[in-house]
Amino acid sequence: MIDSLYTAMIFITVLSSIITLVIMNSFTLLSRHDRLCFVIAFVLVAVCTLLEWAQVRSDGRLLSCTWLHYLIITLEFALSPTIPFIFVFAIRPQTPYKIISFVPTINFILLMLNLRFRFIFYLDADGFYHRGKFGIFYVAALGISIIYLFTGLILLSRDYHSYNLDAALAVTVFLVLGTAVQLYDRKYMVDWPVITLSAIMILLFYSSLISQSDEMTHVLNRNKYETDCRRLDKKACFITFDINDFKMANDLNGHSFGDKVLRRIADELIEVFGPYGRIYRIGGDEFCAVLTKNYGNAQALITEFNGRTAAVTIDGTPLPGVSIGYADFDPAKDTIESVTALADKYMYRHKENKNS
Numbered sequence: 001m002i003d004s005l006y007t008a009m010i011f012i013t014v015l016s017s018i019i020t021l022v023i024m025n026s027f028t029l030l031s032r033h034d035r036l037c038f039v040i041a042f043v044l045v046a047v048c049t050l051l052e053w054a055q056v057r058s059d060g061r062l063l064s065c066t067w068l069h070y071l072i073i074t075l076e077f078a079l080s081p082t083i084p085f086i087f088v089f090a091i092r093p094q095t096p097y098k099i100i101s102f103v104p105t106i107n108f109i110l111l112m113l114n115l116r117f118r119f120i121f122y123l124d125a126d127g128f129y130h131r132g133k134f135g136i137f138y139v140a141a142l143g144i145s146i147i148y149l150f151t152g153l154i155l156l157s158r159d160y161h162s163y164n165l166d167a168a169l170a171v172t173v174f175l176v177l178g179t180a181v182q183l184y185d186r187k188y189m190v191d192w193p194v195i196t197l198s199a200i201m202i203l204l205f206y207s208s209l210i211s212q213s214d215e216m217t218h219v220l221n222r223n224k225y226e227t228d229c230r231r232l233d234k235k236a237c238f239i240t241f242d243i244n245d246f247k248m249a250n251d252l253n254g255h256s257f258g259d260k261v262l263r264r265i266a267d268e269l270i271e272v273f274g275p276y277g278r279i280y281r282i283g284g285d286e287f288c289a290v291l292t293k294n295y296g297n298a299q300a301l302i303t304e305f306n307g308r309t310a311a312v313t314i315d316g317t318p319l320p321g322v323s324i325g326y327a328d329f330d331p332a333k334d335t336i337e338s339v340t341a342l343a344d345k346y347m348y349r350h351k352e353n354k355n356s
Helices: 004-024 032-058 066-079 082-091 097-117 136-159 165-184 191-212 222-231 246-253 255-276 295-310 336-355
Strands: 121-123 129-131 236-243 277-281 286-291 322-329
Touching (some): 004 191, 032 066, 066 097, 066 121, 097 136, 191 222, 222 277, 222 286, 236 255, 236 295, 246 255, 255 286, 255 295, 286 295, 295 322, 322 336
Antiparallel strands (some): 121 129, 236 286, 236 322, 277 286
């Protein structure tokens, strides 16, 4: 008889997916595409959880309809590797459809063949599930899908300039360890609770990235800047940047050119200053770098940044110049307001000198 504790765990796991879908309605930053993909993924997680429960409940029972037992296991095995691909498509919609469908399609074909040849799994005379001689095919499909999910999370983190990279690694490790336990010994039926928790973590990870990042440039946004400033309790250097004649460049070359300028400036800021702190977009054409490492070398980094941007052209047009000012912050004697005001003062003086 199936263990009542396992049944309770399955009920809680499915309920967790349902509650997550309800809560997700309040995530206003999710696009329609994101929301639809997450709904499909969580529904599949809940369905697979119930399918595994049905399979465990059927194990060892000589069902009059043995095909139903095979169908339950086949559906779970067919859907399981599909779920990570759907999550990746949710968080990185530029992923090609062919890549998303290749592994699940091959896995599905093999499972259909298994209904005839029983080489991936089979039921013995007593109705118990057993892994077939080539059960490794399903394990490989599941492993590839997890690797693909890990790659998607890493690429997503890189899209947002490696913010929360440690979270992407942690989610993947948790997922791998949780599923490996059951692959090693099926008596530890923890895979779908682990997958459900991992799915919730992925949703939180993605929501965190888009809520704290600027949509255009993927650097951190103004809200994140103000939050981090309130928490800053160590020495740092505040560097402010303002793109010269940005409105004029927009008017002359079009807003698409302006968007490209903002993204390229952000990329260069990340390349030069990113290893030493965080980069924020704090206004339309204004950025700020808060360096908490190597903050005494701000001038050298600014010189490097100026050299890099001077060599950049976009659609044959030179990148507009950038006015820069900076000031050091010491929590023992300075306030954020005084330091940022000083950095802005130097930045605007720089701008005036360029215009004179």
